[in-house]
Amino acid sequence: MTSPHSSLPAREAATALELGRQQAARGDFDNARRSFEHATRLDPDLFDAWFLLGITYMRDERRLEALPALRQAHRLQSGQVDATRALADAEFHAGTPGDALPLWQAVVAARPGDVDARLKLGETLNRLGLLDKEIANYQDALALLPESADLWMALAQSREDGGDREDAIQAYRQALRFRPGWVTPLAGLLALQRKAPPAELVEQAVALQARPDLPDRDRALLGYALGKIQDSRGEHLAAMASWHDANAARRRTNGTYDLARTEARLRRLMTLYDARFFARPLQTVGSQDTRPVFVVGMPRSGTTLTEQIISMHSQAHGCGELPDLPLIVQALGNRWPENAAGLEREFLEYEAARYLAAASRHAPESALRLVDKSPLNYFNLGLAAQLFPRARVIWCRRDPRDIALSIYSENFALDAQFATGLDAIAHSIALQTRLMRHWQSALPLPIHELRYESLVESPEPEAQRLFAFLDLPWEPACLEFHRSNRIVQTPSRWQVREPIHGRSAGRWRRYADSLPEFDPDAFPGPAADRNV
Numbered sequence: 001m002t003s004p005h006s007s008l009p010a011r012e013a014a015t016a017l018e019l020g021r022q023q024a025a026r027g028d029f030d031n032a033r034r035s036f037e038h039a040t041r042l043d044p045d046l047f048d049a050w051f052l053l054g055i056t057y058m059r060d061e062r063r064l065e066a067l068p069a070l071r072q073a074h075r076l077q078s079g080q081v082d083a084t085r086a087l088a089d090a091e092f093h094a095g096t097p098g099d100a101l102p103l104w105q106a107v108v109a110a111r112p113g114d115v116d117a118r119l120k121l122g123e124t125l126n127r128l129g130l131l132d133k134e135i136a137n138y139q140d141a142l143a144l145l146p147e148s149a150d151l152w153m154a155l156a157q158s159r160e161d162g163g164d165r166e167d168a169i170q171a172y173r174q175a176l177r178f179r180p181g182w183v184t185p186l187a188g189l190l191a192l193q194r195k196a197p198p199a200e201l202v203e204q205a206v207a208l209q210a211r212p213d214l215p216d217r218d219r220a221l222l223g224y225a226l227g228k229i230q231d232s233r234g235e236h237l238a239a240m241a242s243w244h245d246a247n248a249a250r251r252r253t254n255g256t257y258d259l260a261r262t263e264a265r266l267r268r269l270m271t272l273y274d275a276r277f278f279a280r281p282l283q284t285v286g287s288q289d290t291r292p293v294f295v296v297g298m299p300r301s302g303t304t305l306t307e308q309i310i311s312m313h314s315q316a317h318g319c320g321e322l323p324d325l326p327l328i329v330q331a332l333g334n335r336w337p338e339n340a341a342g343l344e345r346e347f348l349e350y351e352a353a354r355y356l357a358a359a360s361r362h363a364p365e366s367a368l369r370l371v372d373k374s375p376l377n378y379f380n381l382g383l384a385a386q387l388f389p390r391a392r393v394i395w396c397r398r399d400p401r402d403i404a405l406s407i408y409s410e411n412f413a414l415d416a417q418f419a420t421g422l423d424a425i426a427h428s429i430a431l432q433t434r435l436m437r438h439w440q441s442a443l444p445l446p447i448h449e450l451r452y453e454s455l456v457e458s459p460e461p462e463a464q465r466l467f468a469f470l471d472l473p474w475e476p477a478c479l480e481f482h483r484s485n486r487i488v489q490t491p492s493r494w495q496v497r498e499p500i501h502g503r504s505a506g507r508w509r510r511y512a513d514s515l516p517e518f519d520p521d522a523f524p525g526p527a528a529d530r531n532v
Contacts, residue, residue: 455500
């Protein structure tokens with residue numbers, strides 16, 4: 001017979017669980033977490049306690065901390081759809097999309113008409129580079145929900161990633177059809193047809209832009225798109241006015257560039273990752289793998305073009321913009337880079353293996369180089385050198401005036417606060433140059449400077465120097481990258497589907513009166529290798 005005292009921990013766990021629920025309902029999430037954690041200790045099989053513990057962490061965007069609780073909840077009740085959904089979201093944002101995929105597939109199987117789950121499944125497939133499956137997911141969902149503007153919008157963007165311009169235009173039109181007045185597909189249509197945009201779409205966009213009550217999110221999207229149309233027509237004053245309007249709106253919604261914080265970050269990196277750091281015999285080495293290649297530089301400096309050229313080589317693989325290195329930094333939290341010297345061998349080996357698994361996910365066995373072209377990884381090259389001391393770095397450089405104009409006119413990610421002010425962009429370029437000069441003197445990694453203007457003026461000699469740096473034999477087909485059907489998920493997706501040209505070089509001259517002064521060292525000289 002069971003002792004009456006045997007259920008005491010379970011009753012105490014239920015009490016702690018209920019207290020946690022009440023605390024969460026009042027917005028007292030710190031104490032709610034403590035109550036849920038107490039409940040899990042009292043009753044390790046209490047699903048609700050694990051689930052709600054994970055959810056409270058997720059609410060504060062502490063996804064890495066949410067993972068253990070949500071994984072345990074899923075183990076306890078793998079068929080609970082809400083718990084599966086929460087775990088899928090946490091896995092994706094923790095940088096493990098491969099683990100998130102079967103979870104989102106399970107959610108969609110249970111709820112095939114759940115638009116949000118379909119969109120999240122598509123985003124996960126996109127991150128994994130499975131574009132055909134991503135498109136199939138949206139098409140399957142549209143068979144059930146043919147009037148879903150959100151699904152048509154997602155399909156349009158995936159068609160763009162695949163270079164299918166006409167299919168993307170048709171999908172954008174469907175999104176606009178089922179949600180008239182929606183600015184996001186309207187801006188997409190204008191961007192895809194900027195050389196010959198339908199007059200009615202331009203008139204609609206201009207009318208919307210003139211409305212003082214237009215939400216800033218929509219104002220930004222329209223301003224970027226209209227500015228490009230005006231630029232293509234030679235209406236340069238109007239184009240700059242549209243970009244000013246777009247970037248002012250984006251600053252109001254997402255904040256302004258924090259110059260002091262960025263400079264402090266730079267000083268911390270340069271102080272901790274100095275030449276003495278790498279001169280010491282390091283016992284904590286992640287991997288001796290020679291395949292990683294980090295293509296860095298300012299956005300719009302030629303990083304996508306560089307990756308496309310390299311990816312055409314029979315012994316190289318273009319990985320796109322991998323999020324993995326920034327995610328490692330994110331996981332290290334506020335302790336980094338101060339804790340760089342104390343990173344343990346086991347940690348570096350584990351993270352190096354995870355990175356290589358992501359980088360080589362679609363790579364052929366013949367690939368001797370894995371190219372990660374996340375431009376802002378110039379902030380993370382110290383950590384990259386700890387993980388991969390035999391990696392290579394390509395620093396893409398370009399006239400800062402062209403970079404600034406190109407960034408300012410582009411709809412960048414919402415958290416790219418440096419991109420919404422010309423002075424902020426000039427400051428970012430100067431800091432990037434300063435940090436890269438530091439890396440050239442401090443890192444044990446070879447760094448190749450690739451000047452965009454030299455590449456477009458003399459493609460073959462510059463590309464041959466690039467492949468010599470990569471220790472790969474020259475293959476003339478590498479300059480035929482525009483014939484490739486590779487997925488491109490950057491603002492340069494359409495430019496790299498054309499042969500190399502220099503039409504964008506010197507474009508800044510049309511807008512010279514609007515541009516700020518630039519640090520003299522930000523202007524690239526002849527291409528050079530800096531091997532330390």
